[in-house]
Amino acid sequence: MDLRSLNYFLxxxxxxxxxxxxxxxxIAQPPLSHQLKLLEDELGVKLIERNTRSLQITEAGKALAERAKQILNLTENTKKEIKDISQGLQGTLSIGTVSSAGAVILPDIIYQFHQKYPDINFEILDEDTSKIIQLLSSGVVEIGIIRTPFDNDMFETINYAEDPMIAIAKNFECEEEPDVITFEYLKEIPLIVQKRYEKKIRHLCKSYGYEPHILCKSNDVRTILMLANIGMGVAIVPKNCLNLIPNSDLEYVIIDEPNFNIGTSILWSKDRYLSNVAQRFIENMQNHMPSII
Structure with missing residues (x-):
C-alpha cells in the first residue's frame, strides 16, 4: 500500500x-480498476461494491478512506515542514476571512507583515464562518478570521476586543438618547441584516413583543451598508464596519442589548502543522495589534 494507491482510492x-x-x-480506466483490485487484494477486504449503476463503499472502505486522508495530509504537511526548513521564510500564506472582519483588520495586518517579510505572498479567501472552519479543518487555509461567537474546540485563537452592534441608516432619527437605543425602537422599521445575526435579532425583537420587518439579509456587510445608504432601511452591523463604504451619508446609534456585542477571532488548527510563515504571521499580530486581548 503506497501513497499513489491511496490517492487513487480517495x-x-x-x-x-x-x-x-x-x-x-x-489515466485510463483499466489501470485504475486494476490498482483498486491490487489494494483490495493486499488488504484482504472488499473496499468498494461495484455494480452497473454506482459504487458503494464498504465499512472497511470507509475506515480506509478516513485513514488515507490523514496519511496524505500528514505527508503534505511533512513536505511543507521540510521545505520551510530548507528554504527559510518564503512562500504563500492562505487566509480565510469573513468579509466584514477581513476588510476592517486584515489590510493593516498584512501591510505590517509585508514590510517585515517582503518575500511572502498571500491568498485571501472570503467566506462565511462555517466555510472558514471547513477550510481550516481540511488544511486549505492556515489562518482564519471570523466573527464571534462560534463553538469549536479544534482551534487555537486570538480574540479581539468586542465591538458593539449599531443601527445605521440615512438620516437616522431616534427620540431616545442620541447615541444609544434598544430593539424596542426599531419596530416596523425595515431592517437590513447579516444572515448570521438574523436569529438573534428576531429573538431580541420578540422580547419586545413584535416580529421584525427584515427587508433584506446578506452575508456581505458592504451590500448591507450600501442598501442603507440609498435609504432602503436600517442596517444592523458591527460598529467597526462603519468605514467600509467611503463618502456615505450614514448616521448611526449604538444598540444596547445584552449579549449583542460582536468579537473577532484569529484562529488556526491545533492538530495541523503550522508553517513557519503562519507562525511568524501570528507572532506579528500578537506584537503589533494593541486591540488584541
Missing amino acids: CIIEEGNISKAAKKLH
Whole structure:
C-alpha cells in the first residue's frame, strides 16, 4: 500500500465512478480498476461494491478512506515542514476571512507583515464562518478570521476586543438618547441584516413583543451598508464596519442589548502543522495589534 494507491482510492470515492476518477487522474480506466483490485487484494477486504449503476463503499472502505486522508495530509504537511526548513521564510500564506472582519483588520495586518517579510505572498479567501472552519479543518487555509461567537474546540485563537452592534441608516432619527437605543425602537422599521445575526435579532425583537420587518439579509456587510445608504432601511452591523463604504451619508446609534456585542477571532488548527510563515504571521499580530486581548 503506497501513497499513489491511496490517492487513487480517495479519488474513486470522491468521484463516485471509476471512469470519472480515471479522467480526473489522467489515466485510463483499466489501470485504475486494476490498482483498486491490487489494494483490495493486499488488504484482504472488499473496499468498494461495484455494480452497473454506482459504487458503494464498504465499512472497511470507509475506515480506509478516513485513514488515507490523514496519511496524505500528514505527508503534505511533512513536505511543507521540510521545505520551510530548507528554504527559510518564503512562500504563500492562505487566509480565510469573513468579509466584514477581513476588510476592517486584515489590510493593516498584512501591510505590517509585508514590510517585515517582503518575500511572502498571500491568498485571501472570503467566506462565511462555517466555510472558514471547513477550510481550516481540511488544511486549505492556515489562518482564519471570523466573527464571534462560534463553538469549536479544534482551534487555537486570538480574540479581539468586542465591538458593539449599531443601527445605521440615512438620516437616522431616534427620540431616545442620541447615541444609544434598544430593539424596542426599531419596530416596523425595515431592517437590513447579516444572515448570521438574523436569529438573534428576531429573538431580541420578540422580547419586545413584535416580529421584525427584515427587508433584506446578506452575508456581505458592504451590500448591507450600501442598501442603507440609498435609504432602503436600517442596517444592523458591527460598529467597526462603519468605514467600509467611503463618502456615505450614514448616521448611526449604538444598540444596547445584552449579549449583542460582536468579537473577532484569529484562529488556526491545533492538530495541523503550522508553517513557519503562519507562525511568524501570528507572532506579528500578537506584537503589533494593541486591540488584541
